[in-house]
Amino acid sequence: MQEYEKSESLYIVLISIHGLIRGHDLELGRDADTGGQTKYVVELAKALAKQPNVEQVDLVTRRIVDVEVGGDYAESVEALAENAQIVRIDAGPEGYIRKEELWDHLDSFADNLLSWLHGQPRWPNVLHSHYADAGYVGVRLSHLTGLPLIHTGHSLGRDKCRRLLARGLTMEEIEQRYHISRRINAEEETLSNADLIITSTGNEIEDQYELYDCYTPEKMAVIPPGTDLDQFHPPAASNASSAFAASLKNFLSQPDMPMILALSRPDERKNIVTLLEAYGESPRLQAKANLVIVAGNRDDIREMDDGAQGVLTELLLVTDCYDLYGRVALPKHHKADDVADIYRLAAASKGVFINPALTEPFGLTLLEAAASGLPLVATENGGPVDIIGNCQNGVLVDPLDKSAIAEALLSILDNDEYWRTLSANGLANVVRHYSWEAHAQAYLQKVPPLLQHFERLPKTPLVATTGRLRSQAIFTALDNTLLGDDEGLAQFVSLIRKKRKKCLFGIATGRRLDSVLAIFKKHRIPVPDILITSLGTEVYFTPQLIADIAWSYHIDHLWTPQVLRRVLGTLPGLTPQPKREQSRFKISYYYDSELAPPMEEILTLLRQKELSVNPTLSFGQFLDIVPARASKGQALRYVARQWDIPLERILATGGSGGDSDMVAGNTLGVVVANRHREELSNLSDMEQVYFAEHSNAWGILEAIEHYDFFHL
Ligand SMILES: O=c1ccn([C@@H]2O[C@H](COP(=O)(O)OP(=O)(O)O[C@H]3O[C@H](CO)[C@@H](O)[C@H](O)[C@H]3O)[C@@H](O)[C@H]2O)c(=O)[nH]1
Numbered sequence: 001m002q003e004y005e006k007s008e009s010l011y012i013v014l015i016s017i018h019g020l021i022r023g024h025d026l027e028l029g030r031d032a033d034t035g036g037q038t039k040y041v042v043e044l045a046k047a048l049a050k051q052p053n054v055e056q057v058d059l060v061t062r063r064i065v066d067v068e069v070g071g072d073y074a075e076s077v078e079a080l081a082e083n084a085q086i087v088r089i090d091a092g093p094e095g096y097i098r099k100e101e102l103w104d105h106l107d108s109f110a111d112n113l114l115s116w117l118h119g120q121p122r123w124p125n126v127l128h129s130h131y132a133d134a135g136y137v138g139v140r141l142s143h144l145t146g147l148p149l150i151h152t153g154h155s156l157g158r159d160k161c162r163r164l165l166a167r168g169l170t171m172e173e174i175e176q177r178y179h180i181s182r183r184i185n186a187e188e189e190t191l192s193n194a195d196l197i198i199t200s201t202g203n204e205i206e207d208q209y210e211l212y213d214c215y216t217p218e219k220m221a222v223i224p225p226g227t228d229l230d231q232f233h234p235p236a237a238s239n240a241s242s243a244f245a246a247s248l249k250n251f252l253s254q255p256d257m258p259m260i261l262a263l264s265r266p267d268e269r270k271n272i273v274t275l276l277e278a279y280g281e282s283p284r285l286q287a288k289a290n291l292v293i294v295a296g297n298r299d300d301i302r303e304m305d306d307g308a309q310g311v312l313t314e315l316l317l318v319t320d321c322y323d324l325y326g327r328v329a330l331p332k333h334h335k336a337d338d339v340a341d342i343y344r345l346a347a348a349s350k351g352v353f354i355n356p357a358l359t360e361p362f363g364l365t366l367l368e369a370a371a372s373g374l375p376l377v378a379t380e381n382g383g384p385v386d387i388i389g390n391c392q393n394g395v396l397v398d399p400l401d402k403s404a405i406a407e408a409l410l411s412i413l414d415n416d417e418y419w420r421t422l423s424a425n426g427l428a429n430v431v432r433h434y435s436w437e438a439h440a441q442a443y444l445q446k447v448p449p450l451l452q453h454f455e456r457l458p459k460t461p462l463v464a465t466t467g468r469l470r471s472q473a474i475f476t477a478l479d480n481t482l483l484g485d486d487e488g489l490a491q492f493v494s495l496i497r498k499k500r501k502k503c504l505f506g507i508a509t510g511r512r513l514d515s516v517l518a519i520f521k522k523h524r525i526p527v528p529d530i531l532i533t534s535l536g537t538e539v540y541f542t543p544q545l546i547a548d549i550a551w552s553y554h555i556d557h558l559w560t561p562q563v564l565r566r567v568l569g570t571l572p573g574l575t576p577q578p579k580r581e582q583s584r585f586k587i588s589y590y591y592d593s594e595l596a597p598p599m600e601e602i603l604t605l606l607r608q609k610e611l612s613v614n615p616t617l618s619f620g621q622f623l624d625i626v627p628a629r630a631s632k633g634q635a636l637r638y639v640a641r642q643w644d645i646p647l648e649r650i651l652a653t654g655g656s657g658g659d660s661d662m663v664a665g666n667t668l669g670v671v672v673a674n675r676h677r678e679e680l681s682n683l684s685d686m687e688q689v690y691f692a693e694h695s696n697a698w699g700i701l702e703a704i705e706h707y708d709f710f711h712l
């Protein structure tokens with residue numbers, strides 16, 4: 001049992017995959033993926049690195065090589081501080097990809113990050129994932145290493161989805177634009193497996209995370225982020241006019257009027273169009289103040305991604321519809337260090353900051369506005385409830401109620417004394433409640449309890465040096481893949497015999513060992529070097545054929561078979577398989593699709609019961625439940641590490657749901673033609689998965705040709 005020594009200094013790995021992340025001049029607002037979270041993780045890394053018992057902080061993100069973005073994002077390592085760095089990991093194509101299009105590349109990201117971690121002088125003490133995509137990766141790394149996982153959602157798909165539906169979008173539009181179901185599944189899986197969830201407000205726990213099947217407030221902690229009070233502060237008496245102020249004059253016929261300021265990424269969820277309509281429908285508001293909307297940076301709206309393009313086009317149309325020329329400013333560009341001046345400009349004009357988002361999980365802009373002396377109007381959905389509650393510096397509104405928005409703005413603009421009170425409250429309270437140093441200290445209080453009693457898998461390969469002569473491996477599922485066509489099987493067996501000196505041969509099956517050995521004897525198949533049986537819960541190396549104890553020890557995590565049997569026993573359409581198919585770490589049922597609930601419902605039930613396990617449906621009729629750390633793919637990665645064979649030199653072939661995570665990722669994945677009709681279809685867009693035209697063993701032989709496997 002690896003006890004964490006209190007004296008041991010901490011090595012923390014933060015994972016934040018999408019967007020443009022670098023240590024200087026963050027391009028906040030450049031696109032929908034570069035905003036608050038990118039700022040949050042850079043500030044968090046720096047704040048943690050300053051703490052005395054922190055040895056190292058690595059902020060891991062995706063490496064981007066793309067002429068459209070700066071060369072910084074292609075640097076594999078970028079120093080953030082003496083003991084903090086940004087590490088950029090390859091995943092999928094090199095170019096800059098929207099976060100919604102990253103899902104098919106995250107298995108590869110996880111494999112590449114795991115390889116990188118194995119190459120470091122020491123293991124991290126803890127992983128901390130940020131947003132659904134990093135959660136997907138963090139869960140896999142936590143399972144494979146045994147390291148504790150902290151997660152911060154930043155923004156949650158279920159909350160975003162319900163607000164977009166309330167605004168009139170259809171589920172099809174939301175799915176098409178945001179792939180929201182993959183995101184929500186990743187969030188559910190992350191909440192089910194994370195050891196600690198750090199949120200920015202209590203509201204997130206009560207109103208946003210509460211929407212999830214796996215809702216466990218007891219493992220959640222509210223630790224509000226900070227803001228940079230050196231950067232954001234009230235205007236000096238003589239507010240030197242900035243280039244940005246000059247640029248506003250192009251838009252505003254009376255530039256010295258008070259400014260209503262909105263500043264956010266040009267994302268639908270930010271609901272800026274409703275704000276503009278509220279302004280357009282209020283002559284009193286137009287007589288009282290200008291409206292300045294800073295929504296990222298743009299050159300040509302027609303070249304932006306759909307979401308941003310839609311928002312900005314709508315803003316131009318609504319400006320025209322209400323004839324707001326001279327009253328509304330939609331500046332095209334601003335620099336990172338203009339932002340603080342923009343807030344100060346609005347404060348100097350005795351203006352108001354507004355965040356009209358359909359939902360705002362937290363709202364860093366509200367802290368920045370408060371620190372600049374700006375009173376707030378903000379959505380009543382999300383973090384602003386806590387922020388304005390703590391700072392007493394503004395008014396909450398229903399973001400869909402345009403007259404309420406106008407009234408809230410006027411209530412501050414029309415009353416100078418109220419304006420001054422809100423401004424002073426904000427300045428005093430933002431310092432008290434929101435600081436990164438306080439955040440880092442509270443964070444580090446929460447870490448030690450996570451570090452007890454976890455066993456990391458052995459780092460160095462255990463295999464005898466003889467095993468290293470073989471630098472490749474072929475792993476195949478058994479039923480309907482290796483088996484099923486005798487002629488194909490015979491061809492494959494003779495090829496394996498010829499290549500045995502160079503290539504390890506492995507099986508990954510849901511069957512138990514005794515059942516596998518009987519089949520090999522019957523078909524006269526040479527006993528493989530490695531047997532992954534009972535759906536990845538047992539690993540055997542020949543010739544000893546004894547179960548790998550380290551693996552059994554590793555997967556015996558949060559495994560409560562009795563509870564599972566009781567919960568699943570209540571469901572219709574599930575019949576326990578015969579005893580010979582059951583094992584210590586595998587509970588198996590026959591699944592009758594006519595009677596049994598769909599897999600999504602079974603997943604939901606298990607998560608609601610806080611059962612962090614791995615349920616798999618194979619061939620549409622076999623339901624197997626194993627521990628979360630067990631699966632064919634996880635066992636294969638463990639074995640690859642033991643035998644020191646890179647995943648890129650492992651051919652992994654399958655045909656049903658249980659094969660999914662060994663075929664995905666950095667292995668040379670193969671799906672045989674006689675695969676189960678819809679299982680594995682989610683792999684069809686993955687670049688390293690080959691869908692064979694031939695069935696059974698012929699499909700494996702075809703894939704060996706396709707990858708030119710023995711000449712890699
Ligand atoms: O044109 C722009 C637009 C935004 N920003 C900056 O980008 C950040 C935006 O952060 P935030 O207002 O928090 O919104 P999101 O980008 O949506 O951030 C997500 O992640 C944040 C950190 O967890 C949460 O506060 C948000 O609720 C969540 O939506 C702020 O620092 C802004 O100053 C710019 O500099 N220029």
Ligand SMILES: O=P(O)(O)OC[C@H]1O[C@](O)(CO)[C@@H](O)[C@@H]1O
Pocket residue numbers: 018019032033034035036037038039099131154155156157160267269
């Ligand atoms: O609006 P969504 O899709 O929930 O995403 C919020 C986005 O804002 C960010 O803060 C931008 O960095 C990230 O959390 C995420 O890319």
